[in-house]
Amino acid sequence: MTIKDTREEWEIRSTETPFTGNKTSVRTDEVVMPDGSVVSRDYQVHPGSVAVLALDEEDRVLLINQYRHPVRHKLWEIPAGLLDVPGENPLHAAQRELYEEAHVKAEDWRVLADVYTTPGGCDEAVRIFLARELSEADGERFEAEHEETDMEHARVPVGELVRRILAGDVHNNCLVVGVLSLVAARDGDGLDALRPADAPWPARPFEN
Numbered sequence: 001m002t003i004k005d006t007r008e009e010w011e012i013r014s015t016e017t018p019f020t021g022n023k024t025s026v027r028t029d030e031v032v033m034p035d036g037s038v039v040s041r042d043y044q045v046h047p048g049s050v051a052v053l054a055l056d057e058e059d060r061v062l063l064i065n066q067y068r069h070p071v072r073h074k075l076w077e078i079p080a081g082l083l084d085v086p087g088e089n090p091l092h093a094a095q096r097e098l099y100e101e102a103h104v105k106a107e108d109w110r111v112l113a114d115v116y117t118t119p120g121g122c123d124e125a126v127r128i129f130l131a132r133e134l135s136e137a138d139g140e141r142f143e144a145e146h147e148e149t150d151m152e153h154a155r156v157p158v159g160e161l162v163r164r165i166l167a168g169d170v171h172n173n174c175l176v177v178g179v180l181s182l183v184a185a186r187d188g189d190g191l192d193a194l195r196p197a198d199a200p201w202p203a204r205p206f207e208n
Contacts (some may be wrong), residue, residue, distance in 0.1 A: 046124035048204040049150040050094040051080035051174035060155035106131035109197035125203035
């Protein structure tokens with residue numbers, strides 16, 4: 001048995017979009033089950049996202065602290081953002097987010113992990129990058145707005161973040177997946193064996 005996710009699409013008898021928002025929408029599909037029955041499935045349609053685990057020379061991860069209204073929490077997170085343009089190169093989007101949210105640039109980029117955040121109710125796919133060889137970005141800082149106006153920044157050692165994750169102190173999925181994937185990669189074949197930054201991403205195809 002090969003442990004690898006495989007693409008499959010069951011028959012859809014009908015579909016409608018009862019809600020369309022600024023960035024996402026809600027879709028209702030009538031899906032044929034293996035036994036022939038037809039059931040209704042509601043889910044959020046999402047453009048996809050990128051996230052950046054930026055690791056500095058002191059083995060610290062760059063974090064931001066941001067208010068997230070749906071969960072009524074200020075969460076510690078790694079820089080992340082939407083794929084605003086269909087077909088956008090995810091590396092370019094990740095570099096933009098690192099600049100806008102932290103005013104940082106990186107010379108070495110790798111793919112750390114690809115995940116579906118909540119596949120039972122949303123089609124969001126996220127590519128998490130590892131960024132190393134950090135330095136301050138050129139030019140003026142990006143002008144923040146909305147939830148980002150009171151954003152805090154921190155650099156936290158990897159070991160401390162692992163302890164915080166296992167203690168239940170931090171909950172952002174990209175932070176949790178990114179940090180634990182980093183530790184696993186180090187314990188495995190090493191960070192230089194990670195996929196290149198332009199590795200194919202079937203969930204959100206793009207052109208280099």
